[in-house]
Amino acid sequence: MEIIVAKFGGTSLGNGERIKKAAESVVREYMKGKKVVVVVSAINKTTDNILKIVDDAIGKAITEKQLADIVTMGEKLSIRLFSSAIESLGVKSEYIDPSKDNWPIITDNNYLNAKVNFKETEKKSKELLKLLDQGIIPVVCGFLGRDDEGAVTTLGRGGSDVTAFLLGHCLKAEEVIIVTDVGGVMSTDPHKLQTAKKLDKISVEEMRDLATHGAQVLHPHALRYKDPDISAKIIGFESGDLSAAGTEIMGPAENQMLKTSALSPRPISVIAVVGEELLTKKGILSELIDTLTANDMNIYGISTGQNSITLFIDKDVADKAHEVLHEVVVRNDNLSSISLGMEIAMITATGQDFIDTPGIITKITEPLHKNKINIVEISSSQTSVVIFVDWADGTKAYELVRRVLK
Ligand code: ADP
Ligand code: ASP
Ligand code: MG
Secondary structure: OOEEEEEEOOHHHOOHHHHHHHHHHHHHHHHOOOEEEEEEOOOOOHHHHHHHHHHHHOHHHOOHHHHHHHHOHHHHHHHHHHHHHHHHOOOOEEEEOOOOOOOOOEEOOOOOOOOEOHHHHHHHHHHHHHHHHOOOEEEEEOOEEEOOOOOEEEOOOOOHHHHHHHHHHHOOOOEEEEEEOOOOOEOOOOOOOOOOOEOOEEEHHHHHHHHHOOOOOOOHHHHHHOOOOOEEEEEEOOOOOOOOOOEEEEOOOHHHOOOEEEEOOOOEEEEEEEOOOHHHOOOHHHHHHHHHHHOOOOEEEEEEOOOEEEEEEEHHHHHHHHHHHHHHHHHOOOOOEEEEEEEEEEEEEEOHHHHHOOOHHHHHHHHHHHOOOOEEEEEEOOOEEEEEEEHHHHHHHHHHHHHHHO
8 A cells, every 4th residue: 555654844733723634634645545654843933932932041051952852842742733633533543752662763963953864764664664554644753853872853943854755765655745834836935925936846956956045845855865756745735635736846867866977078168257346247247148148159157256257168169259258358348358268177976965965075076186186166066066177187087086976
């Protein structure tokens, strides 16, 4: 029988009526023959309120261990309420908090921002299967973990999304459903711009970049546990229907699952445009980009400095680009000169866990430094690091990066 993991955020549990509606939506899926694991966060702003009270009452004297223990109360209340609401509808349910033997989420002892011990969690989450086989709906505290010594930990703010995807992965669920206060993922935060439109789908890669740049709708680390064969969607609580269409999260693409590296097959040329205090001048970037676009030239990267803008473009079109951009420089009083520089190689390193691996850039660049390879430019996003080096160093640099990722 298929397993679904349904996670309810704070607003979807915002009052008694909403909790009832949420429990009904779970029972409806159960009646259709699904095995449902429920993950809940704290009601509304409970976590914020607890943190404020602790701060007012105890201030900096609170230890991280104490704070983690206190903040768990929000989720502990939610599981009890939710589980009882399910039972009131005539279906058996059991709430699971970190004090129970069958608690699944095992972490290190970084109390407020704990790292998941995946192997242990995978093993322990099998306990939930026993409940599901008996027709019991488990209701698990989101956001919380337990360390080796039995102390409670938390996965960081917004961490119940991580709990849902982690359990979905460990239980090989068919689907993970995130129930929240908006209808799905939108073109921007609907609380900031009313013109925001709901998206029918979004890729894991896009969602992760959106989340790490502040779109609270999903915790960026949650997607580490999203397999291509587990469906996932974000829906609004209003409809009270877990089958509702919200935003489907697609992927990740197979090649994103691994740590990979790639070397640009052809050299890339660097063009630098200089001018005084460029950062404060308007419209220069667009003029440069428009000119390249009008000439059908692709840009691999741009970096901006106080007095210069550097553009990375295909070597094959570099001479032509030099010529057309020079016309811009001559025309624009804010620009003084342009230079067509070296030929460089672009090495792209990608890994799902870069996002929470402190020092990953140092790890990747250190062997280059040791081998006296100069880095012309470096840029990084949540899951990739792109390094530009002299073309002559490209193959060697690529080999060194590849070894780091092995
Ligand atoms: P929950 O308590 O259900 O986890 P959160 O408050 O953590 O809910 O996340 C939902 C919020 O994310 C929305 O209320 C919205 O303000 C915010 N948000 C930011 N960016 C987006 C976006 N692109 N699409 C949808 N919601 C967004
Ligand atoms: N209740 C926790 C928080 O507010 C976890 C969550 O909502 O995901 O951060
Ligand atoms: Mg959230």
